[in-house]
Amino acid sequence: MVSTIIITIGIAFNFLGCLGLIRFPDVYNRLQSATKCVTLGTCSILLGVLVHYGFVEVGVKALIAIPLLFFAATVGAHALVRGSHIAGIKLGDKSVKDDYKEVEK
Amino acid sequence: MRFIALFIILLVFWLLITFSLTLANIVVGAVAALIGALLFGKYFVHNLYKFGQPKRYYWFVIYLGIFIWEVLKANFDVAYRVIHPAMPIKPGIVRVPLEVKSEIARTMLANSITMTPGTITVDIIGDDIFVHWIYVKSDKPEEYAREVSGRFEKYIKKIFE
Numbered sequence: 001m002v003s004t005i006i007i008t009i010g011i012a013f014n015f016l017g018c019l020g021l022i023r024f025p026d027v028y029n030r031l032q033s034a035t036k037c038v039t040l041g042t043c044s045i046l047l048g049v050l051v052h053y054g055f056v057e058v059g060v061k062a063l064i065a066i067p068l069l070f071f072a073a074t075v076g077a078h079a080l081v082r083g084s085h086i087a088g089i090k091l092g093d094k095s096v097k098d099d100y101k102e103v104e105k
Numbered sequence: 106m107r108f109i110a111l112f113i114i115l116l117v118f119w120l121l122i123t124f125s126l127t128l129a130n131i132v133v134g135a136v137a138a139l140i141g142a143l144l145f146g147k148y149f150v151h152n153l154y155k156f157g158q159p160k161r162y163y164w165f166v167i168y169l170g171i172f173i174w175e176v177l178k179a180n181f182d183v184a185y186r187v188i189h190p191a192m193p194i195k196p197g198i199v200r201v202p203l204e205v206k207s208e209i210a211r212t213m214l215a216n217s218i219t220m221t222p223g224t225i226t227v228d229i230i231g232d233d234i235f236v237h238w239i240y241v242k243s244d245k246p247e248e249y250a251r252e253v254s255g256r257f258e259k260y261i262k263k264i265f266e
Contacts, residue, residue, distance in 0.1 A: 013180060020187035028237045029196055032225060033183055039220065040180045057124045064121050074219040074226075081227050081237055085198075097197040100227055100235045 003052035010044030013037045026092030027084050035077040042069055110156070111149045112142040150209050161264050168260040175221045175256060182223060186239065197241045200233050201249050204258055210265035217257045 020033025046069075049062040091098055115138035123130055155161060186194055205211055215226040215234065223239030234254070242248070 013184065016184045016187050020183065023187060023192065024194070026196075028198075028225070029194060029239060032223060032237070032239050033187055035219065035225065036176075036179050036183045037187070040176060060124060061122060064118070070220070071216065074216040077219055078215065078226050081225050085227060091196065091198070097199065097241065100198040100200075 003048040005048075006051060007045050007048035010041045010046075010048060013041030013044065015041075017041060027089055028081060028091060031077050031080055035073050039069060039073045107149045108142045108146040111146050112138050115141045155265075164260055164263040168257070168264060171256065171260065172217060172220075175217075179221045179223065183239070186223075193240070195240045196238065198227060198235055198237050199241060199249050201236055201254055203229070203232050203234050203254070205262055205266060207266055210261050213265065214254060214257060214261050217261070218254060221256075 014037065017033050017037030020037060021030050024030045024033060043066050046062040046065055050059040053059040053062075085100060116134055119134035119138060120126070120131070123134065186192060203211065203214070205214055211229060211234075215229065218224050218234070218236060219226050225237045227235040227237055229235070236249075
């Protein structure tokens with residue numbers, strides 16, 4: 001029962017992350033929703049699996065996958081943001097400032 | 106020393122993720138861990154004695170609690186901006202001065218910043234970290250540091266430096 005609730009919350013966050021991916025105006029904001037909501041959503045699903053099965057093979061693997069996913073998501077987001085900026089993709093219309101532009105060669 | 110430490114960590118990780126203790130599995134894991142340790146050992150932490158200081162683990166547990174709380178807040182914050190019809194965003198890339206010096210501490214700080222309210226680390230140049238912020242709260246650059254990294258920096262310092 002508890003595991004069902006946790007997995008449902010995870011799916012809800014994954015859905016919101018995907019919605020943000022469509023709604024936000026530029027690549028930088030889209031990555032915000034893609035990293036945060038989707039990482040928490042997927043971590044919730046994995047936690048739900050752990051709660052459902054307990055500390056057996058599947059549960060432990062789900063637990064190990066959480067830090068892996070965490071580092072992969074953060075490093076991936078950083079690389080994509082930096083790459084987009086270097087490739088010359090401009091920030092969206094609503095943006096207020098860009099300090100990085102001045103120091104980037 | 107560094108190679109051995111990394112080798113042990115990788116092997117334990119392998120055994121946890123494959124979850125079987127047959128001889129064949131341990132041999133394959135040992136070979137994979139050896140290759141990994143030889144390739145990436147030079148990027149591993151330099152001061153291994155820090156692993157033996159219990160105070161750092163204590164701070165790590167406290168930091169983990171704060172971090173999970175911030176991650177949850179971050180998610181509700183971004184979810185709110187996604188659902189809101191008018192989309193209240195004010196994005197921008199800001200420059201934030203860093204206090205932590207060692208590489209591993211900077212890596213962890215950058216990862217923490219990426220996972221928390223509306224911020225993604227773009228780059229680190231010199232002693233400044235560049236952060237994409239979904240809602241730039243104030244116009245004063247002095248206040249950025251407190252908002253973006255202030256919550257984590259003191260704990261990261263205690264854990265890794």
